[in-house]
Amino acid sequence: MKKILTIAALGGLFAASTAQADVNIYIAGSTAFRANVFRAVEAAFDGGTPTSINPANAGTGTGVYTAQGTMSSLYGAQTVTIYASFNGSVQGLEDLLNNTSLTFTNITPGGSAVTAVPTITFSDVDKSSTLAASAPVTETHVAILPFVYCRNPLTPTTVTNVTGHQLQSLWNNGALKLSMFTGNTNDDSGIMYVTGRNKDSGTRVCGGSDAYYTGSPILYGFNTTAPNTWTIMNQNLSGTLYGFGYSSGGNEAIALTNQLASGPCIGYEGLNDALTVTGSACTGAPKVNGGGNCAIIAYDGFLPFNNYTPGNSPVPAYPDFTPIIEGQYSFWSYECIEMLNTHTSDTTYQYYTNMVSGLDYDLLQAEVNGGNSSKYGPVTALRLSEMRCNRSSVGGSITPN
Amino acid sequence: MKSYKLAILTAAAGFLWSLSAPAQTFNYNNGDLLLSLRTPGGNSDLIVDIGAASLYANATGPITISGNYFTSSQLTDAGLGLNNLYFSVFGDISPGYPGTANTLWVTDPQSDNLVEATPWTPQTSANQGNTRAQMESIAYGATYTSFTEAASADNTISAVIVPSSLNISGEGALSYTIGIGPNGNFNGNFGSNNDIEQDTTATFTSGTSPVRTDLFEMTPGSSGTYLGYFELDTDGTLTFDPQPVPEPTTLAAFGMGLIGLAGWRRITRKS
Numbered sequence: 001m002k003k004i005l006t007i008a009a010l011g012g013l014f015a016a017s018t019a020q021a022d023v024n025i026y027i028a029g030s031t032a033f034r035a036n037v038f039r040a041v042e043a044a045f046d047g048g049t050p051t052s053i054n055p056a057n058a059g060t061g062t063g064v065y066t067a068q069g070t071m072s073s074l075y076g077a078q079t080v081t082i083y084a085s086f087n088g089s090v091q092g093l094e095d096l097l098n099n100t101s102l103t104f105t106n107i108t109p110g111g112s113a114v115t116a117v118p119t120i121t122f123s124d125v126d127k128s129s130t131l132a133a134s135a136p137v138t139e140t141h142v143a144i145l146p147f148v149y150c151r152n153p154l155t156p157t158t159v160t161n162v163t164g165h166q167l168q169s170l171w172n173n174g175a176l177k178l179s180m181f182t183g184n185t186n187d188d189s190g191i192m193y194v195t196g197r198n199k200d201s202g203t204r205v206c207g208g209s210d211a212y213y214t215g216s217p218i219l220y221g222f223n224t225t226a227p228n229t230w231t232i233m234n235q236n237l238s239g240t241l242y243g244f245g246y247s248s249g250g251n252e253a254i255a256l257t258n259q260l261a262s263g264p265c266i267g268y269e270g271l272n273d274a275l276t277v278t279g280s281a282c283t284g285a286p287k288v289n290g291g292g293n294c295a296i297i298a299y300d301g302f303l304p305f306n307n308y309t310p311g312n313s314p315v316p317a318y319p320d321f322t323p324i325i326e327g328q329y330s331f332w333s334y335e336c337i338e339m340l341n342t343h344t345s346d347t348t349y350q351y352y353t354n355m356v357s358g359l360d361y362d363l364l365q366a367e368v369n370g371g372n373s374s375k376y377g378p379v380t381a382l383r384l385s386e387m388r389c390n391r392s393s394v395g396g397s398i399t400p401n
Numbered sequence: 402m403k404s405y406k407l408a409i410l411t412a413a414a415g416f417l418w419s420l421s422a423p424a425q426t427f428n429y430n431n432g433d434l435l436l437s438l439r440t441p442g443g444n445s446d447l448i449v450d451i452g453a454a455s456l457y458a459n460a461t462g463p464i465t466i467s468g469n470y471f472t473s474s475q476l477t478d479a480g481l482g483l484n485n486l487y488f489s490v491f492g493d494i495s496p497g498y499p500g501t502a503n504t505l506w507v508t509d510p511q512s513d514n515l516v517e518a519t520p521w522t523p524q525t526s527a528n529q530g531n532t533r534a535q536m537e538s539i540a541y542g543a544t545y546t547s548f549t550e551a552a553s554a555d556n557t558i559s560a561v562i563v564p565s566s567l568n569i570s571g572e573g574a575l576s577y578t579i580g581i582g583p584n585g586n587f588n589g590n591f592g593s594n595n596d597i598e599q600d601t602t603a604t605f606t607s608g609t610s611p612v613r614t615d616l617f618e619m620t621p622g623s624s625g626t627y628l629g630y631f632e633l634d635t636d637g638t639l640t641f642d643p644q645p646v647p648e649p650t651t652l653a654a655f656g657m658g659l660i661g662l663a664g665w666r667r668i669t670r671k672s
Contacts, residue, residue: 129570131545173503173530174496199572209570214580214588215534216541216573218496232497243541395570 027084029092029121031248032270035060040358045069089202092121093132124202129394137338144382145335153292155264158182161298164211174218193220195267198245209395222255228262249273257290271380279314302329317371317378327389427547427561434492437577445479446577448543460643467639471560493533503529508614510599526621535587542575
């Protein structure tokens with residue numbers, strides 16, 4: 001009897017060790033940086049591509065996907081599964097702080113959803129500038145992430161710039177008379193609306209900080225049940241604490257490109273989602289312009305890149321980010337990769353360190369290829385080593401290197 | 402027997418979870434009035450939800466705030482005393498909620514206890530919107546703090562102690578101390594000279610004179626409707642006394658007086 005028990009126990013141990021051989025990494029956080037993460041995830045697999053991915057057509061804009069394959073240099077012959085569900089920078093940090101489980105897609109199409117606490121998250125802003133400042137994580141800067149303000153199809157072409165002081169009042173009220181933005185008294189009766197993200201967004205944190213905004217903003221959203229109207233967003237989309245606003249940059253981009261919208265509106269976006277609004281010249285994966293007067297507009301008098309006139313041309317696949325690099329344009333932040341402190345020598349730690357270098361390599365390749373390939377372009381972030389200025393905090397002063 | 406043990410364990414686990422799990426205890430709703438208390442240089446503020454503004458606009462008799470909406474222990478645990486105490490009451494209607502958007506309720510401190518404070522200068526809806534955003538941030542800071550802490554005697558449905566330094570960049574000034582600013586005017590958003598805070602002296606509790614602050618309802622573009630006043634007594638009792646509403650008999654007597662006065666004038670003119 002004892003022998004049987006021993007054999008059974010050994011068998012159990014073997015089964016357990018076999019099961020542990022598989023490596024599962026759960027990624028959450030920033031929606032604005034998801035394109036870069038997608039490319040880095042792909043590149044980490046042997047041969048630069050996973051064996052399988054669900055959904056099969058997942059790409060740089062996909063918010064939830066699962067990829068599987070091998071990464072010989074890290075884990076030998078073990079099967080590695082990367083689960084990704086981008087839910088917002090701040091929310092990702094909150095998930096790590098509170099050990100909150102998220103729902104991920106099964107690698108098998110149609111398979112049961114997988115529930116797990118994320119092991120790595122991405123944040124567009126330092127954790128110290130978020131509501132999850134006490135999250136017990138190792139934080140590493142991996143890139144510079146530019147953000148932009150976009151105008152929707154109904155916004156007059158004369159709106160080419162928005163200032164931080166205009167934004168302060170615009171966020172406080174949700175809408176202001178259009179003439180403030182066009183400089184034309186004939187637009188006194190017109191209304192400029194503002195849309196934006198909920199509190200789980202790093203883009204929102206960065207935008208507010210950079211404009212020295214202190215307050216609780218009113219945001220408008222496109223009302224799908226009453227077409228043609230902008231309506232105050234007062235329904236929580238993801239929990240009480242996360243407040244009102246779109247839960248992803250992609251959803252906000254959809255609102256900003258809606259041709260049925262009843263009036264002018266501006267909002268902030270990460271550059272990847274902004275390309276949905278404005279179009280890009282990337283030849284590998286051309287983006288369709290949102291139409292009408294959709295365009296990126298200047299912020300405090302500067303655009304984030306040169307050789308672009310709002311509304312007159314698509315965004316270059318590899319923009320000249322000189323205004324950011326030199327310190328003229330300030331709406332940017334350090335993209336951070338976050339890992340729980342408890343992972344110091346395990347498989348998650350290996351993947352974390354690999355990912356840090358992988359993301360930089362991805363950006364390098366994107367630049368080498370000029371953004372003109374479906375794999376590497378368009379370029380929507382900057383390498384840390386390119387910067388000739390720095391800042392000590394989100395929205396903080398910008399100092400030459 | 403096993404299931405009995407399991408039930409006990411489950412209950413115990415549930416109890417332990419309830420002790421440690423974060424829960425949003427503080428219950429703020431748009432249109433509520435917040436009583437906010439601080440001491441300059443203090444580490445904590447006490448934020449008290451004293452109910453819907455309509456409760457005060459429609460009050461027909463005194464409302465006792467202390468003891469009902471917050472306790473003296475909460476005040477003590479926040480590091481606050483009755484001396485050198487700064488406090489205000491405010492509330493708003495955010496766009497999208499019932500009522501006139503950017504309507505504000507704000508206190509206006511009396512300089513003495515006999516003269517009603519001068520109503521605030523009318524402001525546009527957009528200007529009041531700037532103040533509204535500051536008020537909502539303070540409310541969010543209280544809600545957030547309550548969420549991150551377990552329910553306790555210091556974290557209740559109507560009152561919560563908030564760190565006076567709670568200020569998350571991009572999320573706004575989430576503490577009362579930072580949001581109201583050093584001059585009690587929401588960092589100038591309510592008007593550079595419009596200090597809505599009442600304060601007590603360093604020897605307040607040694608005296609017998611209470612302090613009062615008036616409550617005004619400000620729909621955009623109006624100078625405000627006087628609703629009554631809050632009175633803080635030296636023993637810590639805080640009450641709201643509504644604007645006296647003339648009773649029907651009083652009105653009738655007043656009307657009779659007017660008629661009498663008119664008749665007397667006619668008589669004197671004829672003579």
